[in-house]
Amino acid sequence: MIKAGVKKKLDEVWRKQKHRTEFWDKSGAPLTLSQWCELFEDSRYCQIVFNIVEEGVTVSTVWIGMNPHRRNPPLIFETMITGPGLRGRNFWSWATEEEARAGHQRILDGLKQQIGQPVSEESHQ
Numbered sequence: 001m002i003k004a005g006v007k008k009k010l011d012e013v014w015r016k017q018k019h020r021t022e023f024w025d026k027s028g029a030p031l032t033l034s035q036w037c038e039l040f041e042d043s044r045y046c047q048i049v050f051n052i053v054e055e056g057v058t059v060s061t062v063w064i065g066m067n068p069h070r071r072n073p074p075l076i077f078e079t080m081i082t083g084p085g086l087r088g089r090n091f092w093s094w095a096t097e098e099e100a101r102a103g104h105q106r107i108l109d110g111l112k113q114q115i116g117q118p119v120s121e122e123s124h125q
Contacts, residue, residue, distance in 0.1 A: 022067040024076045026097050036065050048077065048097060049104045053111050057083030061104040063097070079104050081111065 067074035077100035
């Protein structure tokens with residue numbers, strides 16, 4: 001939790017930046033920097049879906065809520081595959097939670113197909 005005085009100063013400094021990073025909540029509503037910080041501290045808010053594919057290999061989709069490159073639409077969700085020996089693309093960005101969940105499932109299905117093993121799912125919604 002950020003103290004009120006710190007929030008005010010944080011937002012003042014952020015507003016003065018010429019090319020400031022944009023912040024968004026899960027629904028796409030704009031946030032101030034201090035509002036984003038509070039949400040980002042909450043792992044239950046940030047974690048969208050998490051799957052263990054096999055030992056050491058995971059697929060995780062999270063809300064990051066920032067748009068530092070000012071893309072339109074803002075890409076505020078990310079999916080990442082982690083694990084030993086992974087090659088190729090292992091990182092994707094999404095604009096909406098719906099896109100993120102669907103993309104996560106496509107990626108997960110592709111991994112399942114490649115390794116031919118069942119998936120142990122742990123979802124945090």
